[in-house]
Structures are given as C-alpha cells and as structure tokens.
Amino acid sequence: MPLLQVTNLRKSYGKHTSVDGISFEIEQGRCVALLGPNGAGKTTTLRMLAGLLQPTSGAISFDGSHPGMDYRRALGYLPQAPAFYGWMSGMEYVTFAAKLSGSGSKEAASMAATAIERVGLTQDARRRIGGYSGGMKQRLGLAQALVHRPRLLLLDEPVSALDPLGRREVMELLRDIREETTVLFSTHVLHDAEEICDDIILMNRGLIAEQGALSQLRSKYSLPVIRMRTEKNDGALKWLETLASKPFIVEARLSGDGAVFNVSDVEVARRSILQEAASLDIPLLQFEAGSSTLEDLFMKVVGA
Amino acid sequence: MKSVWVFYQKEMLELLRSYKLLWIPVVFIILGIMQPLTTYYMPEILKASGNVPPGLLEGYVIPGAATVMAQALGQYGSMGMLVLALATMNSLSGERYSGTVEMVLVRPLTPATLVIAKWAALLTLLMIALGLGAIAAGYYIEQLIGSLSWSTVLAAASIYGLWLLCAVSMTLLFSAFLRAPVAAFLGLLLTAGLALAHSLLPSWLDWTPAALPDLSAQVLLQAGSVSLVGPCLSAGILILICMGGASLLIRRNILPN
Numbered sequence: 210m211p212l213l214q215v216t217n218l219r220k221s222y223g224k225h226t227s228v229d230g231i232s233f234e235i236e237q238g239r240c241v242a243l244l245g246p247n248g249a250g251k252t253t254t255l256r257m258l259a260g261l262l263q264p265t266s267g268a269i270s271f272d273g274s275h276p277g278m279d280y281r282r283a284l285g286y287l288p289q290a291p292a293f294y295g296w297m298s299g300m301e302y303v304t305f306a307a308k309l310s311g312s313g314s315k316e317a318a319s320m321a322a323t324a325i326e327r328v329g330l331t332q333d334a335r336r337r338i339g340g341y342s343g344g345m346k347q348r349l350g351l352a353q354a355l356v357h358r359p360r361l362l363l364l365d366e367p368v369s370a371l372d373p374l375g376r377r378e379v380m381e382l383l384r385d386i387r388e389e390t391t392v393l394f395s396t397h398v399l400h401d402a403e404e405i406c407d408d409i410i411l412m413n414r415g416l417i418a419e420q421g422a423l424s425q426l427r428s429k430y431s432l433p434v435i436r437m438r439t440e441k442n443d444g445a446l447k448w449l450e451t452l453a454s455k456p457f458i459v460e461a462r463l464s465g466d467g468a469v470f471n472v473s474d475v476e477v478a479r480r481s482i483l484q485e486a487a488s489l490d491i492p493l494l495q496f497e498a499g500s501s502t503l504e505d506l507f508m509k510v511v512g513a
Numbered sequence: 514m515k516s517v518w519v520f521y522q523k524e525m526l527e528l529l530r531s532y533k534l535l536w537i538p539v540v541f542i543i544l545g546i547m548q549p550l551t552t553y554y555m556p557e558i559l560k561a562s563g564n565v566p567p568g569l570l571e572g573y574v575i576p577g578a579a580t581v582m583a584q585a586l587g588q589y590g591s592m593g594m595l596v597l598a599l600a601t602m603n604s605l606s607g608e609r610y611s612g613t614v615e616m617v618l619v620r621p622l623t624p625a626t627l628v629i630a631k632w633a634a635l636l637t638l639l640m641i642a643l644g645l646g647a648i649a650a651g652y653y654i655e656q657l658i659g660s661l662s663w664s665t666v667l668a669a670a671s672i673y674g675l676w677l678l679c680a681v682s683m684t685l686l687f688s689a690f691l692r693a694p695v696a697a698f699l700g701l702l703l704t705a706g707l708a709l710a711h712s713l714l715p716s717w718l719d720w721t722p723a724a725l726p727d728l729s730a731q732v733l734l735q736a737g738s739v740s741l742v743g744p745c746l747s748a749g750i751l752i753l754i755c756m757g758g759a760s761l762l763i764r765r766n767i768l769p770n
C-alpha cells in the first residue's frame with residue numbers, strides 16, 4: 210500500500226488553474242522529486258498535501274486512510290521561504306515546533322537537541338534566529354520539519370535559495386534524511402533530483418508530464434539522438450531546417466545554430482547527414498551521435 | 514488544549530522580548546497617575562502659569578477620591594485603547610504576512626487554538642497594564658485626596674477592562690484578514706462608533722458593551738444599583754463572535770495572497 214495516494218487533485222483560482230487534475234502515489238521509504246519549471250504548480254501541490262490549501266477537487270489519502278483524514282501529525286513541512294520568529298533562538302524554535310506537534314516538554318527538548326545536532330546547528334543553537342544566514346535558516350527549517358520524526362517530509366525547493374556551498378550541505382543532509390523517512394521535495398533543477406531521488410514527478414503547467422522511477426525513465430528516454438552545431442550562416446541554418454523533414458528523423462528541435470534530432474536509426478542518420486554535409490560544404494562545428502538524457506526530456510517538457 | 518498553552522507561552526515570551534510587557538503597563542501607570550496629580554496640583558499649576566483671573570481659584574474644590582478614580586479609568590478609553598490596539602494589530606496579521614503562521618498551522622492544531630492563545634495573551638497584557646495602572650492611580654489618590662474602597666476599584670476596573678477587551682477582540686478579528694494598520698484603524702473606529710452611538714442614544718443602547726465605561730464610573734460613585742447583565746452578556750457574545758470569526762478567517766487566509 211502506498212504511503213500517499215493522490216487522485217485527480219485540482220486547484221483553481223477563479224479561471225486560472227494552477228494544478229489541473231494530477232494523480233500519483235508515493236511508496237513508503239522512497240525519495241521523490243517534484244520537478245518542474247517556475248509556475249508549474251509545485252508549491253500549490255505541496256501546500257495542498259500539507260493541508261494548508263483546500264483542493265478544488267480530488268482526494269489525498271495517507272497510509273490507506275480515508276481521504277480527508279487529518280495526517281498532519283505524521284507530516285514534516287518546509288515551505289519555499291521559511292519564516293521564523295526572529296526573536297527566538299534556533300533551539301527555542303525547534304522545541305516550540307516539537308511541542309506543537311504533541312511532544313511533552315522534556316521529550317521536546319531532547320528531540321530538538323537531536324534535530325539541531327542533525328543539521329549541524331549545535332554551535333549556533335542559542336543565538337537569535339534574526340542573526341542567522343540564509344543557509345543556517347534553511348538548515349533550521351529542516352530541523353523543525355524533522356524534529357517530531359514525521360513519516361512523510363514535504364520540502365519545497367529546499368536548496369534553490371542557497372549558494373553552491375550551502376546547497377552542497379543541504380543536499381548531503383537530504384541524502385542522510387532520506388534513509389530514515391519518505392521524502393517528497395520540489396525543485397526546478399533536474400540535477401538535484403538525479404542526485405538523491407528514486408522517483409521523479411515531472412510537472413509543467415499544472416499537469417504531470419511524466420513520472421516514474423529514475424532508472425526506468427532513463428532507459429525509457431534513452432533514445433538515439435544526434436546533436437549538431439554549425440557555423441552561423443544562412444545556408445547552414447537552412448540546411449538544418451531541411452534535415453527536419455528527413456524520414457529517419459522522428460523529432461527535431463532547432464535552437465540558434467544547433468539542433469537536436471531524435472532519430473529512428475543512428476547508423477542511417479549519421480551516414481546520410483555527414484554525406485550531405487560534405488557534399489553541400491556545410492561548416493559543421495560539432496557532431497555527436499548518442500542517446501538522449503533526462504535533461505533532454507526535461508527541456509522538451511519545459512520548452513513545449 | 515495543550516497546544517493552546519504552548520502557543521500562549523510563546524506569545525507571552527514574545528510580549529516580553531519585544532518589551533510590550535514593559536512599556537504598555539508603564540503607559541497605563543503614567544496615565545493613571547496623571548489624573549490624581551493634575552487634579553491635586555491644578556491650583557498650583559494655574560498659579561505658576563501666572564495671569565489667572567482672581568476669584569477663579571477660590572471656587573476650586575478638589576473632587577472626591579471616587580470621582581478622580583473614575584476619571585483616571587476614563588483616561589484608558591482613549592490613550593489606553595489606542596496603545597492596546599497598536600499592540601494587537603500585528604498579532605495575527607504579522608504572522609500571516611511574514612509566513613510564520615504557515616509553519617505553525619501545518620502542525621496538528623486548529624486555527625481556533627492560535628486565536629484563543631493570542632487572545633489569552635492579550636488579556637493577560639491588558640490585566641497587567643490595567644491592574645498596575647489602577648493600583649498606581651489608587652495609591653496616589655489615597656496619598657493626595659482621600660481613601661478609596663479597593664473592592665469597588667477592583668469591580669470598576671474589571672468592568673472598564675471588559676470594554677477594553679471588546680476593542681482588543683475586534684482588532685484581533687480584523688488582523689486575521691487585513692493588514693495591521695487597517696486592523697487597528699477599523700478596530701478603533703468600530704469601538705468609537707459604538708461609544709458614540711451609546712452616548713447619543715443611551716437609553717436604547719444601555720445593553721451594549723458601550724455602556725460599560727459609564728457603569729464602571731457608577732460603580733465607583735456608588736450611584737444606586739447598576740444593571741450589569743445586559744452589557745456584560747453582550748460584551749461576552751461580541752468577544753466570542755470576534756474569536757470565532759478570526760478562527761474562520763485565518764483558516765482561509767493562511768497564505769497572505
């Protein structure tokens with residue numbers, strides 16, 4: 210039985226639909242990335258899952274329970290822009306969070322100390338949050354999301370606002386955390402998802418464009434592909450356009466002086482393209498035959 | 514219920530660390546002391562300012578202790594109320610606009626928990642400020658003017674406090690869905706409107722909370738029996754409506770856009 214089952218979830222604001230009927234499941238123990246460009250509906254989806262936003266329609270079922278049951282006790286949540294009480298210390302905040310999730314004072318204090326240590330804030334635990342850096346706040350956000358040992362962690366772009374170093378730190382933390390609990394985190398960077406996740410849900414404009422296990426998606430989308438770049442001259446660019454209508458080309462994407470072709474048969478395509486380029490004297494800069502990656506899939510979905 | 518207590522503790526700590534628990538009682542104490550001092554030293558003050566028409570001071574009698582106490586409490590109806598509204602206006606709207614409420618309400622507690630805890634913290638602040646203010650005023654009145662019945666002072670201050678609590682509750686309601694300054698403005702406007710309506714039509718509106726300030730003065734002056742049931746009941750209902758409304762509205766306005 211999946212830990213979380215989402216069916217036909219929709220959210221619309223007036224005429225504008227932010228999330229347009231998405232369905233997915235999350236298995237216990239998995240790390241799932243909710244991947245999508247700006248405005249895809251990631252935050253809206255996570256807020257509905259966290260119970261902060263009432264869905265327009267659709268059902269969310271946690272651990273096989275009836276949709277509509279309150280499962281917030283089992284939930285840890287980190288919003289896209291976490292806001293804390295600046296006058297509290299980090300330790301005070303995490304203790305407060307643990308108490309609100311139902312722990313007694315003693316228990317809350319020890320759980321908070323564990324969580325703070327976990328995210329590496331022990332040194333600064335007694336300082337006012339108002340004086341924390343962005344990276345420290347993000348780690349504090351993780352600590353408050355983790356403190357009550359939730360069964361499902363919802364993290365909204367946990368690394369987007371960080372510099373490369375902070376990003377590295379938080380990614381390492383996530384890699385650790387995912388060993389213990391089920392994680393759903395949103396990101397607009399495919400690389401983050403590939404680094405630590407088992408599954409991805411690729412969203413665009415409120416819809417799920419593709420979902421599944423990373424390994425499956427990788428093989429599914431590893432299609433033969435040819436990438437080319439020519440010098441920027443009209444003849445060459447025209448030629449790239451004419452190539453698009455060749456029978457061995459399944460799909461073509463042109464961008465400036467480059468092109469990516471999904472092809473049915475690499476051998477045939479390579480021979481024919483290179484011969485033509487030679488006979489027409491096309492100034493080729495780059496020619497690469499290989500297989501497509503998830504990056505290509507992502508760019509295709511986002512660009513479409 | 515436990516989370517009400519947890520949140521209440523957080524609110525009190527916030528009032529303490531933001532110094533509200535200090536400066537608001539100080540304002541109330543100063544307001545309370547001003548009344549007996551100015552009353553007692555009025556002749557001196559006037560003399561010091563020079564050119565007083567002769568004969569004016571002969572007619573000056575210092576009012577009775579109870580009257581001065583009633584006037585002191587009356588001070589809280591304007592300045593005191595303004596200070597309380599300013600202290601209240603941010604309590605829900607600040608949490609909404611900064612985003613802190615989003616992180617609180619994903620935890621297993623209801624919006625009503627939050628509202629009750631905030632209201633209770635504001636009530637605590639009100640009681641401390643008004644209590645200390647009334648004690649300070651009473652002390653100076655006893656020193657300068659005459660003795661007071663402290664049980665009557667307690668009753669009168671409580672009645673006045675209920676009126677202030679109505680204003681605080683209305684401001685809290687508005688701060689659940691509006692920006693802080695607007696919430697304070699509307700809270701004060703509504704309170705002033707009620708008070709004005711009562712002063713224009715006292716016999717029609719003597720059952721409303723707006724009758725409470727007058728009743729408080731009557732209790733002090735021991736002007737016959739006063740009927741408190743109507744105003745107290747309506748004040749209670751008003752407060753409950755404000756809290757219920759705030760809980761419903763904050764649920765819809767967790768996210769400030």
Ligand SMILES: Nc1ncnc2c1ncn2[C@@H]1O[C@H](COP(=O)(O)OP(=O)(O)OP(=O)(O)O)[C@@H](O)[C@H]1O
Nearest residue numbers: 222227245246247248249250251252253254397770
């Ligand atoms: N309160 C709202 N009222 C109207 N439209 C909204 C509201 N909240 C979100 N939207 C719209 O819903 C769409 C999805 O927004 P959402 O914040 O979920 O995107 P996102 O995937 O999280 O993007 P980002 O990567 O920028 O955080 C956007 O087009 C946004 O304009």
Ligand SMILES: [Mg+2]
Nearest residue numbers: 251252253289
């Ligand atoms: Mg977002």
